[in-house]
Amino acid sequence: xxxxxxxxxxxxxxxxxxxxxxxxxxxxxxxxxxxxxxxxxxxxxxxxxxxxxxxxxxxxxxxxxxxxxxxxxxxxxxxxxxxxxxxxxxxxxxxxxxxxxxxxxxxxxxxxxxxxxxxxxxxxxxxxxxxxxxxxxxxxxxxxxxxxxxxxxxxxxxxxxxxxxxxxxxxxxxxxxxxxxxxxxxxxxxxxxxxxxxxxxxxxxxxxxxxxxxxxxxxxxxxxxxxxxxxxxxxxxxxxxxxxxxxxxxxxxxxxxxxxxxxxxxxxxxxxxxxxxxxxxxxxxxxxxxxxxxxxxxxxxxxxxxxxxxxxxxxxxxxxxxxxxxxxxxxxxxxxxxxxxxxxxxxxxxxxxxxxxxxxxxxxxxxxxxxxxxxxxxxxxxxxxxxxxxxxxxx
Numbered sequence: 001x002x003x004x005x006x007x008x009x010x011x012x013x014x015x016x017x018x019x020x021x022x023x024x025x026x027x028x029x030x031x032x033x034x035x036x037x038x039x040x041x042x043x044x045x046x047x048x049x050x051x052x053x054x055x056x057x058x059x060x061x062x063x064x065x066x067x068x069x070x071x072x073x074x075x076x077x078x079x080x081x082x083x084x085x086x087x088x089x090x091x092x093x094x095x096x097x098x099x100x101x102x103x104x105x106x107x108x109x110x111x112x113x114x115x116x117x118x119x120x121x122x123x124x125x126x127x128x129x130x131x132x133x134x135x136x137x138x139x140x141x142x143x144x145x146x147x148x149x150x151x152x153x154x155x156x157x158x159x160x161x162x163x164x165x166x167x168x169x170x171x172x173x174x175x176x177x178x179x180x181x182x183x184x185x186x187x188x189x190x191x192x193x194x195x196x197x198x199x200x201x202x203x204x205x206x207x208x209x210x211x212x213x214x215x216x217x218x219x220x221x222x223x224x225x226x227x228x229x230x231x232x233x234x235x236x237x238x239x240x241x242x243x244x245x246x247x248x249x250x251x252x253x254x255x256x257x258x259x260x261x262x263x264x265x266x267x268x269x270x271x272x273x274x275x276x277x278x279x280x281x282x283x284x285x286x287x288x289x290x291x292x293x294x295x296x297x298x299x300x301x302x303x304x305x306x307x308x309x310x311x312x313x314x315x316x317x318x319x320x321x322x323x324x325x326x327x328x329x330x331x332x333x334x335x336x337x338x339x340x341x342x343x344x345x346x347x348x349x350x351x352x353x354x355x356x357x358x359x360x361x362x363x364x365x366x367x368x369x370x371x372x373x374x375x376x377x378x379x380x381x382x383x384x385x386x387x388x389x390x391x392x393x394x395x
Contacts, residue, residue, distance in 0.1 A: 025304070038319060039078045039141060039318050040078060040318055040319070041077070041078075042138065042141065042145075042318045043080050043098060043318070044081055044099060044101050044102065044145060044146065045082050045099045045101075045103070046067070046082070046084070046103050047083075047085070047086060047089070047090050047102060048068050050063060050064025050065065050107060050109045051107045051108070051110070052065065052110045053111045053113075061110055062110050063105075063113060064105035066156070070152075071149070078145075090102040090104060091129065094131040094134075094191050094192070095192065095347065097134050097347070099131060099142075100130075100131050100135065100139050101128060101129060101142030102146075103126060103127070103146050103150070104128075106125065112124040113157055116161060116183055124157075124185070125187055126186060127187045127188075127189065128143060128146045128147065128150070128189070129189055129191055130142065130189070130190045131191050132190050132201070133191070133194055133201075133345075133346025133347055134192065134316075134346075135315075136201035137314075137316070138316035143188065147186065150184060157183045157184060158182075161183060194346060197262070197264050197265045203341065203345055204338040204339075204340075204342045205334075205338050207254070207258075207276065207341050208337040209306075210254055211250065211283060212283050214254075215246070215280050215283040216283075216287055216299075216302050216306075218246040218247065218284065219243070219284055219287035220299065222239050222243060222246065222288075223288070223291040225239075225242070226239045226292075227295075231292065231373065231374060232374060236292075236371060236373075236374050239288065239292075240367075240370075243284045243285075244281070246284075247277065247280040251280045255269075255272065266344075267348060268348075271350040271352075272345070274352065275340055275350070278359065278363075279337045279340065282337075282362055282363035286362065286363075286366045288370040289367075292370050308328060312328065313334055317329055333359075336359050
């Protein structure tokens with residue numbers, strides 16, 4: 001009888017249904033967009049400076065142009081190639097976070113390759129530039145694709161040289177045979193490298209998570225205080241001042257722990273602290289705007305936004321499903337926070353030097369909406385207005 005009463009309780013079955021809904025939400029939020037990440041249109045660059053060479057018997061030979069034509073013909077959905085005119089241009093574009101990797105073909109590649117069959121062989125070398133700070137896993141994929149491209153070029157060059165050896169019936173020394181095994185060597189250079197003590201490059205996302213969660217708790221606390229005393233201009237000013245105090249304490253403590261206890265690599269410490277405060281205030285204004293207008297019902301929105309957004313922020317956008325990219329990644333505020341932290345941690349530039357950007361405009365709009373909440377009609381205001389109306393009619 002006791003067992004039957006226990007299982008007849010509405011709370012039991014309601015709780016069971018609720019936990020199943022939570023399982024669905026959490027499964028899709030944590031795994032829906034990341035369970036099978038597949039690169040699509042990953043931006044890579046090719047620089048062809050090769051001037052070619054014209055052998056005494058034969059037509060103009062340009063291995064760099066040959067590689068360029070092959071890349072253009074072999075269209076691959078996972079990679080989007082862009083042809084650039086110089087190595088300097090590639091570096092500038094990678095510093096602007098436009099490419100994960102670049103292949104640089106030097107101007108003397110075709111000139112050096114024929115020397116491998118001569119008495120004074122010269123080292124033929126191409127360069128692969130890796131933009132590790134943009135996204136470390138994506139940069140590794142870019143490096144793998146670039147090495148595969150160079151490996152195919154090596155096979156073609158090797159076949160070309162062996163054909164010449166066969167036609168001329170040339171004897172090969174041990175040194176020449178070793179060089180023909182890999183005629184083109186590869187030099188790899190990392191741009192904007194990810195240093196140690198940065199959570200394997202995920203520090204920008206980690207900082208964003210910590211600041212969002214702690215400011216969310218702060219927003220809930222301060223909104224509860226405002227709700228008790230009533231939302232008016234004086235309490236709004238106190239709410240904003242209290243938010244500044246809370247956010248300052250949060251970012252100061254997080255920065256101190258990260259820098260002094262966990263020894264996170266932070267090149268520009270002053271700029272990082274200011275940026276953390278800036279991001280924290282932006283998050284606080286966004287949360288405050290929703291809470292002041294719709295109350296505690298905004299809390300689930302913040303929680304769901306956090307759960308659905310955080311797993312995708314460590315992945316490059318080119319590896320996200322189209323629906324996730326369009327409906328979540330492109331507009332979620334966390335994305336701009338992560339990009340700003342990347343700038344200062346890996347790209348040696350302060351994102352606030354060129355203006356407040358999307359982060360700042362989002363914060364200003366949220367602050368305005370938060371302030372206008374004082375003017376919204378409330379049950380108390382409506383009740384007061386109804387009491388005053390008969391009094392004016394009686395007069």
